[in-house]
């Protein structure tokens with residue numbers, strides 16, 4: 391990877407540089423990658439992704455690739471975050487569940503687009519760090535839980551949208567049950583090495599599915615995912 395020009399000259403990377411890098415990410419990687427929903431593009435142009443990764447990785451935060459967030463987990467590639475968010479078709483006023491809080495970055499994007507955001511993470515240290523960063527960024531309309539998100543959040547259901555940011559072998563039936571009528575679930579399904587992104591919609595007792603393309607995610611570990619390590 392190329393060294394950041396400011397680093398080379400001995401100057402520190404300023405907020406303005408991050409702002410420019412973020413705008414470039416939106417235009418080159420997201421719009422250039424086929425994302426068309428202006429609300430999603432605006433949200434991703436606003437949320438400071440560099441604050442959701444550790445300091446040593448901040449200068450790489452606006453490249454189009456996943457980055458390590460510790461505990462063997464990753465913050466997803468920006469284009470994949472945008473594609474999944476667009477696929478949720480969120481409207482203002484809606485309630486959304488995220489499974490796999492990770493860094494909290496996707497949670498922040500959801501806070502920009504929905505009214506109520508619930509997010510579950512199985513690794514406590516990640517959830518605690520995500521909460522701190524989300525508050526530091528000024529987000530308050532979210533609820534985090536530590537546990538097995540493959541079971542969903544039944545007490546808060548039904549959800550207008552559910553996004554699963556880890557890959558499972560099959561669609562968890564309990565998550566489908568927690569969708570509101572007309573609700574959308576977006577999730578990577580497949581083997582550990584090769585997955586496809588699926589969108590399912592709840593429609594009058596039926597759950598029609600669409601395939602949105604190939605993807606590669608870390609494993610969903612839990613009752614309705616892969617069994618524990």
Ligand code: SAM
Pocket residue numbers: 463464465466489490491492493494495496497510511512513516537538539540555556607608609610611612613615
């Ligand atoms: N959305 C995250 C972000 O913006 O940083 C990226 C998430 S990372 C690709 C997937 C996350 O799912 C990991 O943090 C992992 O610990 C979590 N995970 C895996 N299985 C889970 C489960 N059953 N319940 C909740 N979280 C789970």
